[in-house]
Amino acid sequence: MSQNSATQQIYLETIAAAGKRAPAGMPAWISELQARAASRFAEVGFPAAQQEEWKYTDVGPIARAGFTPAPKGLNGVDITGLEGFLFEDLSCHRLVFVNGYYAPALSQLGGLPAGVTVSGLADALSERPETLEAYLGRCLPDASHGFTALNSALLADGAFVHLSRGVSLEQPIHILYVTTDEAEAMLMQPRNLIVAEPGSQATLIEHYVANGEAAYWTNTLTEVVAEVSASVTHYRLQEEGPRAFHVGGLHVNLDRDSRFTSHGIDLGGRLVRNDLRSVLDAEGAECHLNGLSVLGGRQHVDNHTHIDHASPRGTSREFYKGILDGRARGVFHGRIVVHPHAQHSDAEQLNHNLLLSRDAEADSKPQLEIYADDVKCSHGATVGQLDADALFYLRSRAMDEAAARDLLTYAFARDVLQRIGLEPVRLQLERRLARGLLHGRDTKELELA
Amino acid sequence: MLSIRNLQASVNDEPILKGIDLEVNAGEVHAIMGPNGSGKSTLANVLAGRENYTVTGGEVIYQGKDLLALAPEDRAREGVFLAFQYPVEIPGVSNIYLLKAALNAIRKHRGEPELDAIDFLELVKGKIALVEMREELLYRSVNEGFSGGEKKRNEILQMAVLEPRLAILDETDSGLDIDALQAVASGVNALRSQERAIILVTHYQRLLNYIEPDHVHVLAEGRIMKSGDKGLAHELERQGYGWITQPAAGTSP
Ligand SMILES: Nc1ncnc2c1ncn2[C@@H]1O[C@H](COP(=O)(O)OP(=O)(O)O)[C@@H](O)[C@H]1O
Ligand SMILES: [Mg+2]
Numbered sequence: 001m002s003q004n005s006a007t008q009q010i011y012l013e014t015i016a017a018a019g020k021r022a023p024a025g026m027p028a029w030i031s032e033l034q035a036r037a038a039s040r041f042a043e044v045g046f047p048a049a050q051q052e053e054w055k056y057t058d059v060g061p062i063a064r065a066g067f068t069p070a071p072k073g074l075n076g077v078d079i080t081g082l083e084g085f086l087f088e089d090l091s092c093h094r095l096v097f098v099n100g101y102y103a104p105a106l107s108q109l110g111g112l113p114a115g116v117t118v119s120g121l122a123d124a125l126s127e128r129p130e131t132l133e134a135y136l137g138r139c140l141p142d143a144s145h146g147f148t149a150l151n152s153a154l155l156a157d158g159a160f161v162h163l164s165r166g167v168s169l170e171q172p173i174h175i176l177y178v179t180t181d182e183a184e185a186m187l188m189q190p191r192n193l194i195v196a197e198p199g200s201q202a203t204l205i206e207h208y209v210a211n212g213e214a215a216y217w218t219n220t221l222t223e224v225v226a227e228v229s230a231s232v233t234h235y236r237l238q239e240e241g242p243r244a245f246h247v248g249g250l251h252v253n254l255d256r257d258s259r260f261t262s263h264g265i266d267l268g269g270r271l272v273r274n275d276l277r278s279v280l281d282a283e284g285a286e287c288h289l290n291g292l293s294v295l296g297g298r299q300h301v302d303n304h305t306h307i308d309h310a311s312p313r314g315t316s317r318e319f320y321k322g323i324l325d326g327r328a329r330g331v332f333h334g335r336i337v338v339h340p341h342a343q344h345s346d347a348e349q350l351n352h353n354l355l356l357s358r359d360a361e362a363d364s365k366p367q368l369e370i371y372a373d374d375v376k377c378s379h380g381a382t383v384g385q386l387d388a389d390a391l392f393y394l395r396s397r398a399m400d401e402a403a404a405r406d407l408l409t410y411a412f413a414r415d416v417l418q419r420i421g422l423e424p425v426r427l428q429l430e431r432r433l434a435r436g437l438l439h440g441r442d443t444k445e446l447e448l449a
Numbered sequence: 450m451l452s453i454r455n456l457q458a459s460v461n462d463e464p465i466l467k468g469i470d471l472e473v474n475a476g477e478v479h480a481i482m483g484p485n486g487s488g489k490s491t492l493a494n495v496l497a498g499r500e501n502y503t504v505t506g507g508e509v510i511y512q513g514k515d516l517l518a519l520a521p522e523d524r525a526r527e528g529v530f531l532a533f534q535y536p537v538e539i540p541g542v543s544n545i546y547l548l549k550a551a552l553n554a555i556r557k558h559r560g561e562p563e564l565d566a567i568d569f570l571e572l573v574k575g576k577i578a579l580v581e582m583r584e585e586l587l588y589r590s591v592n593e594g595f596s597g598g599e600k601k602r603n604e605i606l607q608m609a610v611l612e613p614r615l616a617i618l619d620e621t622d623s624g625l626d627i628d629a630l631q632a633v634a635s636g637v638n639a640l641r642s643q644e645r646a647i648i649l650v651t652h653y654q655r656l657l658n659y660i661e662p663d664h665v666h667v668l669a670e671g672r673i674m675k676s677g678d679k680g681l682a683h684e685l686e687r688q689g690y691g692w693i694t695q696p697a698a699g700t701s702p
Contacts, residue, residue, distance in 0.1 A: 388500070393537040393591075396497050397547060397607065398525035398554035407550075411541025411590075418541070 007063045008045040008146075012038070014069055015153045027129045030155075033137055037152030044146045053145075056331040056363045057273055057302040062245045067187035067217045069154055074099035074182050082106060085176055085209045090424035092174045092205075093118055099179055100188035101157045115164035116202075118173055121191055124160035131162060135195050139223040139251035141277065147247045148275075151189050151221040158191035158220075163200035163230070172203035172233075172422060177220070179241065181212035192222040196230035196258075203233040203422065210241030210268070217245040224250070226258035228282075233261045235425065240269040242297075252278040254285035254314075263420055264303065265429060266293040272301040280307070280314035280342075291320035292416040294433060295328035295360075302331035309338040309345040309375075318349040321416050323409060323437075324360035334379065335367040342372050349379040354386065354412050386412075410437040450475045450512060450646050451615060457506035458495050465491045467671035468507065473615070476643040480657055480682060481650045483668035484690045489650045490534050492668065493619040497531035498524050511615065525551070526558035528614030532604035532621050534650075539591040544603065547591050548573060548610055555611060576609040579639055581632045598629040605636035616640060617648045622656040634659030654686040669694040 015038045019031070046063040047054040082096070095118060096106035102120030109118055117124070124132055140148060159175045177190055194204060208218060218240060226232050232252075240246045246269040252260050266272055278287045293301045307316045322330035332351040353362035364381035386408045394404035413433050420426040451473040458466040465488045473479055483489055495502050496509065498521035509516040516524060539547075552572075553563040564572065577584055582602045592600050601621050608616055621633055637647060637660050649660060657665075657679060665681040667674045667690065674693045675681065685693075 387537075389537045390539050392497075392499050392521060393533065393539065394542075394547070395521040396525055396531055396533075397551040398522050398558070398611075399550055400522050400554070401520070403550075404522075407542060408539070411539060414541035 007066050012042055029133050034153050037149045041146055041149035041153050046146050070100045070183050070186040070188050072101055087424045087428050092172045095159050095175045097177045099183045115167040116169055117162040119160050121158040121160045135225055136193055139253045147219055148249050151219050154189055155191045161194045163196045163202050165197040166199040169202040172205055174205045177208045179210045179216050181214045183216045184214040187217045190220045194224045196226045196232050198228040201231045205235040207237045209239045213241050215243040219247045221249040224252040226260055227255045229257045231259045236264040238266045238268055244269050246272045248274045250276045254280050256282035257284040259286040261288040264291040266301045275304045277306040280309050282311045283313050285314045287316040289318045290416050290419050293322045293330050296325040299328045304333045306335045309342040312342055313344045316347045320351045322353040322362055323413055324362055325356040327359045329361045331363045333365045338370045338372050338375050340371040343374045345375040347377045351381045353383040406438045452510040455507035458502050458504050460502055465671055473646045475646055477663045478647045480662040480665045481668050487669045488671045489668050490619055493531055493617050493650055526555050530608050530613030530616045532618040534619040536592050536600040536604055538593045540593050542591050544591050545587045552610055576606055580605045580636045582606055597624045605633050609636050615646050619650045622651055654682045657682050667693050
């Protein structure tokens with residue numbers, strides 16, 4: 001038996017045990033969804049490096065580590081220093097998860113306008129199962145990979161956001177996932193569902209942090225349903241602990257004239273894989289994806305995007321950047337599929353990587369599959385070092401070489417951050433990056449551009 | 450202030466400067482003219498310390514120091530300033546940040562205290578008026594999305610704020626309309642003093658109507674072929690460079 005199937009077996013047993021413990025009163029459709037996912041996981045197991053989609057990322061270390069699903073109850077642990085994870089000057093609604101489970105005592109959901117529901121997924125399952133039944137799992141592809149299947153099979157808790165027709169949520173929702181040292185060797189599996197009914201609008205911040213240095217695994221999955229003319233802005237801020245594994249799926253379904261904007265920032269984690277799939281399912285949908293990875297040491301971050309232009313007149317924009325130091329490795333695989341009837345699709349994909357050390361590596365793989373004839377599609381990818389002309393320009397203005405290098409590195413990252421509309425989030429990320437990349441130099445005036 | 454002696458430099462093993470001699474004293478304005486590709490920008494860049502230009506012979510003494518031995522940032526701190534022919538765009542770095550970092554690095558080198566935010570802004574606003582630049586450009590990324598004229602004004606603004614001892618302007622006048630040209634000229638003329646020297650690299654005599662040079666040199670094929678006073682610039686305007694670069698032919702265009 002290979003190591004993969006050995007650990008797969010352990011998870012299958014866990015799934016079976018979890019099924020027996022399932023609380024009474026759980027709707028039947030949920031058990032069916034979980035059972036289907038369990039057999040999918042039994043069938044495919046963990047992805048193997050021979051698969052094209054996984055060739056740059058060996059998930060063996062995750063499969064071999066044999067994490068156990070975090071039990072309920074670890075969300076009660078006392079958290080000190082939660083303030084460190086909040087955004088200064090950001091008025092927001094807050095949903096906090098500790099070690100995978102909703103922590104109501106740390107959350108703040110007062111003052112939500114009528115027509116907006118924000119809660120833990122487990123609570124939503126018992127309170128309004130019929131709404132969830134209509135949406136949960138709907139965005140996922142049938143041929144999902146093992147991580148997606150595992151998340152569904154062990155589905156327990158996560159964030160649930162529902163926006164009724166025409167509602168505009170003014171304040172963003174900060175969804176904070178804190179993992180503590182109590183979760184050493186454990187698996188956290190948040191499952192999030194965001195439903196935006198026609199004409200509604202909201203901004204969500206999925207934020208993954210560690211309160212400690214435990215080795216753990218987050219296998220998170222988010223579904224976003226944006227109905228006609230809805231607008232969802234989504235942030236994924238990944239600041240997991242230095243020994244953490246993080247596998248994330250973000251599945252988006254876009255109806256007519258809807259708009260999805262995503263900012264995915266990867267700063268933490270040891271081995272990270274993000275799959276973002278967006279289906280432009282009806283005319284005039286728009287999808288804007290921005291991504292930034294700033295990595296060092298032996299960090300490995302793999303961003304896979306898959307945009308399906310499944311209807312005419314859709315627009316997609318991708319702008320991903322990576323800064324790689326030490327022995328870090330950054331992967332970007334951007335797949336764009338324009339379906340035969342998706343005329344007047346407009347897709348643009350850019351991926352730029354900056355290598356700061358000789359041992360760092362960036363792999364960039366665009367994959368455009370275009371089956372319609374009247375479309376605009378472009379892509380560009382670069383892997384390189386700092387611009388020598390810019391470096392000389394700064395030095396000729398009296399800046400010493402080290403400072404000039406740091407400044408250009410920071411500016412390279414800032415290019416992505418400047419697309420972030422929420423100023424408190426942008427400023428906090430800029431300061432965080434400035435601390436790391438500018439080695440504590442004064443940045444006040446930098447914030448002015 | 451600046452003595453260039455038999456300076457030779459090459460790019461990618463291709464000799465470009467083939468023995469330049471030039472003496473620039475404090476208080477003087479020198480114009481360097483010459484056909485395209487003659488090595489004017491190469492000379493300017495070698496003086497500023499650009500790395501991919503290899504000095505293969507000769508020396509440059511600036512205020513008694515071996516200029517070529519200094520790193521580019523040290524040259525800037527010692528008062529050398531190059532206004533680039535093609536200013537670089539630096540997305541993500543604000544113009545005002547660069548100005549402040551540059552000024553404070555130079556002040557620190559001189560043993561002067563750093564300027565605080567208020568004094569600095571006051572200084573910059575005065576200079577901005579001099580070069581008639583739009584103030585909002587201060588808060589944009591360096592040169593990003595600037596028009597050609599705005600980039601050149603921005604170079605002159607930096608020069609005005611940093612108050613170099615030796616300013617080298619590489620075709621700052623190229624492509625400018627008359628308003629921008631006058632703004633550049635007032636920036637340069639405001640800097641003129643007995644302690645400073647200015648080298649204007651230019652293609653046209655036009656700029657010299659606004660900034661009167663003490664000396665005019667013709668650089669061609671990597672050498673200074675002819676030197677004179679401002680009358681030489683007028684002569685070049687009338688006759689072109691042919692009579693200097695091909696003296697044997699004895700013809701004028
Ligand atoms: N970075 C470079 N790489 C290769 N060739 C260069 C470079 N810079 C200048 N040259 C060459 O050196 C010569 C002089 O160029 P330059 O100094 O820019 O002339 P000018 O400024 O007088 O027009 C030209 O033949 C040009 O092609
Ligand atoms: Mg030139």
